[in-house]
Amino acid sequence: MIAETTLRPARSTGSDFAQLSKKIADSGLMGRRPGYYTVRISAVITLYAGGWAAFVLVGAQWWTLAVAGVLAVAFGQVALVTHDIAHRQVFRLRRPSEMSGRIAGNAGIGMGFGWWQDKHTRHHANPNHEQLDPDVVPDLLVWTQNQAGAARGLPRLIGRSQAYLFFPLLTLEGFYLHVAGVRALTNRSLKRRITEGTLLFGHFAVYLTALLLVLPPGMALAFVAVHQGLFGLYLGSIFAPNHKGMPILTGEDRPDFLRRQVLTSRNVHGGWFTDIALGGLNYQIEHHLFPSMPSPNLRKAQVVVRRHCEELGVAYLETSLAASYRQALRSLHRAGAPLRRSTALS
Numbered sequence: 001m002i003a004e005t006t007l008r009p010a011r012s013t014g015s016d017f018a019q020l021s022k023k024i025a026d027s028g029l030m031g032r033r034p035g036y037y038t039v040r041i042s043a044v045i046t047l048y049a050g051g052w053a054a055f056v057l058v059g060a061q062w063w064t065l066a067v068a069g070v071l072a073v074a075f076g077q078v079a080l081v082t083h084d085i086a087h088r089q090v091f092r093l094r095r096p097s098e099m100s101g102r103i104a105g106n107a108g109i110g111m112g113f114g115w116w117q118d119k120h121t122r123h124h125a126n127p128n129h130e131q132l133d134p135d136v137v138p139d140l141l142v143w144t145q146n147q148a149g150a151a152r153g154l155p156r157l158i159g160r161s162q163a164y165l166f167f168p169l170l171t172l173e174g175f176y177l178h179v180a181g182v183r184a185l186t187n188r189s190l191k192r193r194i195t196e197g198t199l200l201f202g203h204f205a206v207y208l209t210a211l212l213l214v215l216p217p218g219m220a221l222a223f224v225a226v227h228q229g230l231f232g233l234y235l236g237s238i239f240a241p242n243h244k245g246m247p248i249l250t251g252e253d254r255p256d257f258l259r260r261q262v263l264t265s266r267n268v269h270g271g272w273f274t275d276i277a278l279g280g281l282n283y284q285i286e287h288h289l290f291p292s293m294p295s296p297n298l299r300k301a302q303v304v305v306r307r308h309c310e311e312l313g314v315a316y317l318e319t320s321l322a323a324s325y326r327q328a329l330r331s332l333h334r335a336g337a338p339l340r341r342s343t344a345l346s
Contacts, residue, residue, distance in 0.1 A: 024305075031294075036296050037084075054067045055071070055214065068227035068230065069227075072226075072233075082101055083279065084294075086117050089292055106196055113196065114193075119135075127265065129248070129250070130249065141155065141166070142155055144250075162336050163336065172229075173231075245324070245331035246263070267316075
């Protein structure tokens with residue numbers, strides 16, 4: 001939980017974000033970047049298609065597991081492009097955004113676009129809020145000691161050692177995305193359910209057919225394990241540094257929009273390779289403040305946002321990738337403390 005003194009601003013905060021938003025608008029950083037996205041999407045399509053071409057060329061030999069690693073990266077990059085599309089960074093209008101998002105997400109990587117977009121929208125509205133952010137709802141892991149105290153079943157068992165199990169569990173993230181997307185099809189409130197389901201099951205059918213046509217069953221199973229496991233690990237490693245280990249809000253903790261986004265987010269510094277590998281989400285603070293800002297503009301926006309936060313006395317955190325993982329794992333270890341104590345007492 002964020003301390004009360006942190007939540008209480010030094011002066012009236014009604015115009016803090018408005019002032020920042022004007023600075024960003026005046027700088028032109030909200031403008032679309034069609035050239036950038038044309039190049040980026042073309043590169044991702046090339047990587048994706050090249051990975052599948054290599055899969056066919058290598059054929060039924062164990063070197064195909066190396067191709068599975070390449071395709072895991074390709075799937076991760078498709079997921080990052082889908083993320084930008086969902087935020088209307090690529091297309092300004094809703095219809096082309098949703099259409100291309102479903103093609104990339106459902107058909108491209110087997111991720112239910114409608115389910116994920118709804119979940120991600122709720123996360124952006126209330127990041128790291130224990131009751132309102134679906135990303136910190138206890139599932140396999142517990143994120144606070146209060147959640148640990150109420151944990152039952154598998155979360156209670158895993159929570160004792162969850163910091164050590166975190167990265168191994170990320171290998172299941174790809175499978176979870178597939179299952180969650182299929183389960184969401186039973187929800188009548190999901191828009192375009194037939195389209196979503198057709199594209200989703202179409203992906204699964206083509207994926208499994210390709211594997212079984214090229215590989216014997218045992219090798220195909222190994223390919224799925226390596227490909228989906230590394231895909232999940234890559235995705236989890238991208239998203240874990242953003243909020244894990246940052247303050248968690250609860251109950252009536254409702255700071256203003258600027259503080260709600262900045263104080264619960266963490267940036268990761270690095271060069272061009274970090275920007276590509278993390279898809280611009282290493283500028284998580286700027287992304288949460290301006291989610292429709294094209295990702296290549298986030299680096300320039302960082303200068304404006306950091307200076308504005310310094311003027312307001314709002315803490316702005318940026319670390320290395322390794323330090324972000326350490327902070328996330330320490331937080332997970334602290335959250336599981338009540339479960340370890342209960343085990344020791346019993």
